[in-house]
Amino acid sequence: MRVIGTAVRAGIGLGLGALTAAVTVVCLTLAGVVLAPALAFPRLRAAVLRMFARGATNLAGLDQARLGRFLDDPEAAGFRGYGAERAMAYLGVRWPVGLLGGLILVLSAYGAGNVAYVCWVWLAGGRPDGIEFGWLVAAYIGTFTVVLAFLAVQGLIGTVRIERKVARRFLGPTAEEALRRRIEELSVSRAEVVAAVDAERRRIERDLHDGVQQRLVALGMLLGQARRSPARSTELVTKAHDETRRIIDELREVAWRVYPTALDNLGLADALARVAENSGVPVEVSYALPDRPPPRVEAAAWFVASEAVTNATKHAAASRISISVGTEDSGAIRVSVTDDGRGGADPDGSGLTGLARRVAALDGRFDVHSPAGGPTTVTAVLPCG
Known part of the structure; x- marks a missing residue:
């Protein structure tokens, strides 16, 4: 079931990628048409470049959201440190991949529709397009369908991988940025580990103080009463023995919460x-x-x-x-x-x-x-x- 859900999400992601690729082609064409006459006017050229840079950044951000939501690539989807130049380079390289994914999806849907039509006509007792539909023809069509389905699936998987690689190459962090982020993560995690250890020590101290220590005080009081009251010594020693067993159980519970020996x-x-x-x-x-x-x-x-x-x-x-x-x-x-x-x-x-x-x-x-x-x-x- 999980594999089916992943495949459906990937198919939706590739379909949306084909749409964004088509939008990218339109935008690049408009950029060429608008920018060519604006080259002669510096102010107009700068304004047009700023407009397209902002549009490219927004479009790349939408594509990152698509990668994270449908293609399970949080690494490429979570980085926002790229500039307009890298966004435009990404869109320029990525649009053929997006159109390729859309084309494979369309051909796959067309082939699945034809197979479904042939099977439906055959099961209804008819002859698709006048073909004498016997078992030999069915085996031939079935083999051909399996081979094409395999090629289509491999094409879609390959397209998803290319999408991820292109996004990581142009929108992901550079080696220097990745190293800086890693150093920051290690610094934060080190501080958090120290805080977690301190919190664990406080919890252990609280468990010992509120539980074991109080029971030890009660045990001492019972033994003191037994010394002062020889007539009740048997009763009090029995209570002290029961209290000792409860202390041992509580100490075991505290030790278990610190680290369970069953793990080792x-x-x-x-x-x-x-x-x-x-x-x-x-x-x-x-x-x-x-x-x-x-x-x-x-x-x-x-x-x-x-x-x-x-x-x-x-x-x-x-x-x-x-x-x-x-x-x-x-x-x-x-x-x-x-x-x-x-x-x-x-x-x-x-x-x-x-x-x-x-x-x-x-x-x-x-x-x-x-x-x-x-x-x-x-x-x-x-x-x-």
């Missing part, structure tokens, strides 16, 4: 199963990783799933939660947690911000989709390289 001993699948068991809401886990990921990726995936489940249980009033762990085409691990709660989760909240920082430290992508009324989906894509 058993792996991510068993650690997620433990998250599902400890949740107060039914949790369904779908795990489809062929190999065990690196330890740092496992830890980040576990923290994303665990924190998302905790948030859904505490704040979303969810009645059902699902955890999905799989791989993307690039080899990255995709962790997705969906709940049927009330929605409206704040991506800038402390918990989700901490997860975003943890994912960013691995050069991953983090996304929260939580419309009012739900459902809420928390997604993290973690590179394994």
Whole structure:
């Protein structure tokens, strides 16, 4: 189903690309017609050049939106540092590719229509265009159709790849710009990791202070009463023993939230199963990783799933939660947690911000989709390289 959706989006993207290519051809023709007489007048020439530069930049921006929305190329779609010259160069190089994609789409639709017509007439018992339509002719037409369909699909895939390459070459960041952006991202992620570590330390201190420390104080009071009241010593020691067991359980829970030992001993699948068991809401886990990921990726995936489940249980009033762990085409691990709660989760909240920082430290992508009324989906894509 996902492949079909991608193919439909790519087809729409190529169709829109053919329209923008046609608009580009018209604009380039008008530019030549208008600019030729304006060359003799410096002011008029400058005004015309500014107008076409602005139009080329806007048209390139629309094409970037098309690449990001329909051709799944966020790298080319997300950069805005190019100037008018690069935009005009891109449009000048790109319009033949756009028209080629439109031509392949038209021919593919025409061929599919002819095949559908022939099949419909044959099934109805007729003879398409007077042809004696036997099984030999059907096999010939079927083979010919499969070959043409294969060529059409390969042509469309090749056109999409060319579209991406041309956009990245002319509209994407240069090597210097990419290096500067990478340095800025690393600086930000380093600061965010430090902030996340500090927040984690504060959370651990709060858990120890509000939980374990208070129970230790109560334990000391019980033992003190047992010393002062020998007649009640058996009862008080029994209560102290029960309190000791609760302290041990709470210490294990705090240690588990810091880093689950099951990740090292058993792996991510068993650690997620433990998250599902400890949740107060039914949790369904779908795990489809062929190999065990690196330890740092496992830890980040576990923290994303665990924190998302905790948030859904505490704040979303969810009645059902699902955890999905799989791989993307690039080899990255995709962790997705969906709940049927009330929605409206704040991506800038402390918990989700901490997860975003943890994912960013691995050069991953983090996304929260939580419309009012739900459902809420928390997604993290973690590179394994």
